[in-house]
Amino acid sequence: MESHDYADGSGHRDQLKKYAEDIARLYQSEKERRKELEAARDSLQEAYRETINRLVIASEYRDENTGDHIIRMARYSALIAEKYGLPEPEVEQIHMASPMHDVGKIGIPDTILLKPGKLTEEEFETIKSHTLIGAKILSGAGSKLLYLGKEIALSHHEKWNGTGYPKGLSGSRIPISGRIVAVADVFDALTSKRPYKGPMPVEKAANIIAEERGKHFDPKLADVFLNNMDAVLKIKAETTPTF
Template sequence: MDIQKQIYKLTEIGIALAEERNLDKLLDKILRETRLFTGAEAGTLYIRDKDHLVFAVIQNDALGSRCQKITQNLRGQQLSISSSSMAGYVARTGRILNIEDVYQIKEGSEYHFNPEFDKKEGYRSQSMLIVPMKDAQGNILGVLQLINAKKENEVIPFDSSKEMLVLSLASQAAIALKNAQLTKKLKEVYLDTIYRLSIAAEYRDSDTGAHVRRMSHYSAVIAKHLGFSEEEVENILYASPMHDVGKIAIPDRILQKPGKLTKEEFEEMKKHTLIGAEILGNSDSKVLQLSEKIALSHHEKMDGSGYPYGLKGEQIPLEARIVAVADVFDALTSPRCYKPPFPVPKALEIIKEESGAHFDPRCVEAFLKGLEEILEIKKKYQELENEK
């Protein structure tokens, strides 16, 4: 490949990396693309976390499908930034290491090869190219370790003329990583804020904060099993916690009444759907537009007996039909001042019974498909609750 072609290839890879905003996919892609570029059979990607390196991805064509498991086991394990490992040495010094055979590193060298992985997995590491992932300020955000360059089934040394190109690529990868991390952080903060404020809006109600967290994750699971795209699932996760913000406008005497509501009081209570839609309405944002729909219609029922408009079937936005199942399931399985929590089988029975009447049968089906995930979510937030 001539130098011009290499540049185009390099830019192409850089662009593909820069566009990937899903952090896990990005990490995988960075390692895969740099391996392809250098012809490496295997490789490891480490990310810097303060004064440590953390295993992020391991790829090894010789080990095949075992790699995923190895990655899972090693993921999150730490390596100190010091000469005790080669990656640690690169992270400490910012230098590139290009070694013909790691088992031939001389004693007294500034860095050391640790043969533990080879022994355990029955692999033979030989040539290695290890480069730092630097940002524009020269900060080292991670380390790329490329193992065993191959040519016609022979392990050969890494081409030293490619070192600088790999370093460039690693730096582009570093920025992509930084951007993906920033986006992830932004989204986490966004969701955390939605939860806090939605809980605030439900503070006067009997609900605990865990309700909005649980029901939003349940809704996301149902959406996923209905075949929604990743982005649509995420939007439901963000939009659904706000479904009851309209309750804010319901007077204490109704919202906190211990007994049954009178007809007039219930009419007042129903308005929380309309008020919620008003608070969330007229936004340019997809998430808020969706939250408006959900707030307005999450009490509609398939048979037209719901409120505020008595919409039927497909007239009700699908996302509101999803949230209806998630919301009711959580209400059934949670304690309320007027009832203990129902056991899951009892709650499932009620949900199934109401399929076609209260609930959209497709949503109930998707809910049942995702039941295992839903019970995991329930368990997780139960534990969080108990920890308090």
């Protein structure tokens, strides 16, 4: 027994130093492991985001919609969600899932989707089915984001007063995500240029949103949108190409 080690305390000190070094090493390798995990998670999320983007691009490819519509309506949707007071992670999910609202258009024949004139009643029924087709494409997914995409695809044409489609749901029976996207989507469709129409002035489109509060739109969400027109115009300016 090396009692002299203990006599001056140096043995204890050496032992403690060794423990401290072991702990520091463990801590360091744990930190590195966590960093690697975070990097893997980030690149997975990026791949996920990109895959969703490509799905959306594929579904919008034949349509008159440009990519700007998707970017703007997603940002308007996130703005409404945020100002309404939804928690930050839900705002982000709505931002990412709202571009999927029309993925079902991929299943609508060109002759109807691209028809320049007025649609017959039967053709309009076919157009309406883009909500159900979208929901079918996105159903059964395990991720929260695709589930939300499905919810939005299915409910973005429902109306607060129950006269929308496909189910004719009314009021708070329509998921909040669909109610939010309805305002954002209609406002952007009205104020955007399409091959068959010019952009409607913002004031006129805002008046339509106001007139439709409690009819087409959830009155609270319409108010949130109209009370934040400064932010809406900022998004519009940032996301509309000037050429």
